[in-house]
Amino acid sequence: MIRALMIAALCALPLPALAHKVIASVFPSGSAIEGEVGFSNGAMAVGQEVQVFGPDGALLGRVLTDDDGFFLFTPTEPVAHRFRADLGAGHVANVTMEAAEVARILGTTPAAPAGDGTPAGDTGPTGAPASAAGFSAAQQAEIAQMLRDELRPLRREIAAYRERNDLQSILGGIGYIVGLFGLGFYLAARRRLKD
Amino acid sequence: MHIVDGALSNPVVIGGALFAVAGIARGLRSLELERIPVAGVLSASFFVASLIHVPIGPSSVHLILNGLAGLMLGWAAFPALFVGLLLQAVFFGFGGLTVLGVNTLNIALPAVLAWLLFGRLMARGSPLQGALWAGLGGATAIAGTTVMVALSLALTGDEFLTAAKLILVAHVPIMVIEALLTGFAVLLARKVKPELFDAAKGIRT
Numbered sequence: 165m166i167r168a169l170m171i172a173a174l175c176a177l178p179l180p181a182l183a184h185k186v187i188a189s190v191f192p193s194g195s196a197i198e199g200e201v202g203f204s205n206g207a208m209a210v211g212q213e214v215q216v217f218g219p220d221g222a223l224l225g226r227v228l229t230d231d232d233g234f235f236l237f238t239p240t241e242p243v244a245h246r247f248r249a250d251l252g253a254g255h256v257a258n259v260t261m262e263a264a265e266v267a268r269i270l271g272t273t274p275a276a277p278a279g280d281g282t283p284a285g286d287t288g289p290t291g292a293p294a295s296a297a298g299f300s301a302a303q304q305a306e307i308a309q310m311l312r313d314e315l316r317p318l319r320r321e322i323a324a325y326r327e328r329n330d331l332q333s334i335l336g337g338i339g340y341i342v343g344l345f346g347l348g349f350y351l352a353a354r355r356r357l358k359d
Numbered sequence: 360m361h362i363v364d365g366a367l368s369n370p371v372v373i374g375g376a377l378f379a380v381a382g383i384a385r386g387l388r389s390l391e392l393e394r395i396p397v398a399g400v401l402s403a404s405f406f407v408a409s410l411i412h413v414p415i416g417p418s419s420v421h422l423i424l425n426g427l428a429g430l431m432l433g434w435a436a437f438p439a440l441f442v443g444l445l446l447q448a449v450f451f452g453f454g455g456l457t458v459l460g461v462n463t464l465n466i467a468l469p470a471v472l473a474w475l476l477f478g479r480l481m482a483r484g485s486p487l488q489g490a491l492w493a494g495l496g497g498a499t500a501i502a503g504t505t506v507m508v509a510l511s512l513a514l515t516g517d518e519f520l521t522a523a524k525l526i527l528v529a530h531v532p533i534m535v536i537e538a539l540l541t542g543f544a545v546l547l548a549r550k551v552k553p554e555l556f557d558a559a560k561g562i563r564t
Contacts, residue, residue: 334450
């Protein structure tokens with residue numbers, strides 16, 4: 165009876181879900197750096213303070229995440245920016261944006277009216293300036309904004325997908341454990357046989 | 360429960376690693392040939408348990424099952440849990456390689472503590488009594504781990520009491536669930552495989 169209950173209890177356990185891991189990413193967003201912070205199980209960090217550090221460890225600023233775990237930071241210096249969010253209980257997110265990328269964001273800002281800006285930062289070099297020439301700066305900004313909005317769910321999905329633990333890695337890990345303890349067993353047994 | 364890379368200051372990371380190495384050495388010495396398979400099975404259960412999430416409010420916490428490992432293995436829980444943590448870090452990215460020592464210490468030391476407190480009680484009396492003690496041991500191990508995590512963060516600069524309270528409160532449901540799981544597991548083992556507890560009756564040195 166108790167055994168049956170035990171089996172029932174084990175079967176009723178929730179299915180393996182996503183892990184409790186912090187994910188954070190930053191990407192260029194027009195003249196600012198946009199980033200997101202959250203847990204890999206889909207819960208985003210809301211109203212979370214994100215500290216921004218320079219390469220020398222100096223605090224460049226602080227920002228708060230919005231309701232979707234997104235934050236915006238406008239850089240002023242073309243140096244590497246390190247974003248650090250402490251979500252409590254040992255969950256810390258650290259992401260860095262390289263100096264080159266920050267410089268590109270800063271370079272874009274004054275150059276945008278001239279029409280050679282690539283607001284999305286990493287769109288293809290061909291085509292973008294040519295097609296952008298027909299738009300005003302405001303239109304360009306609007307298009308960039310639209311693109312970002314469209315890409316956001318995709319980006320999040322990719323991040324979540326990357327964090328997924330599939331059966332292969334679980335079984336692989338168990339295999340490693342079996343092998344390791346088997347090896348230990350073998351060594352211990354050999355030592356005993358020698359005695 | 361897993362502290363990630365970069366959350367702790369260097370002295371805490373190094374200190375944790377040293378203590379963890381000492382614990383693992385101690386555990387390997389007390390791990391007898393006959394108990395290696397038990398250690399392997401518990402290591403594997405620990406490895407998988409962290410994938411089982413219990414949703415609580417907006418967040419969720421995962422099972423840890425360190426209490427069960429400690430109660431069944433004693434000091435040998437150190438190497439068993441270390442292997443589990445190492446593979447979790449490599450395969451799932453939980454925690455990280457630099458903080459492996461601290462995480463091992465945080466999770467294995469309370470497990471050993473639970474065993475020291477409840478190991479003998481668990482092996483005595485009727486299976487049901489043993490299961491009750493084991494349940495208590497399971498909850499104690501989780502509570503101990505939350506305190507250890509809070510302590511590690513406090514040594515790095517967090518406010519200890521706030522952090523401890525926050526983590527402890529978040530893990531109360533896990534404590535209940537793990538107490539039940541540990542209790543049932545020990546009840547089952549006491550009935551079908553009582554010889555597993557022979558070693559636990561006298562505290563081994």
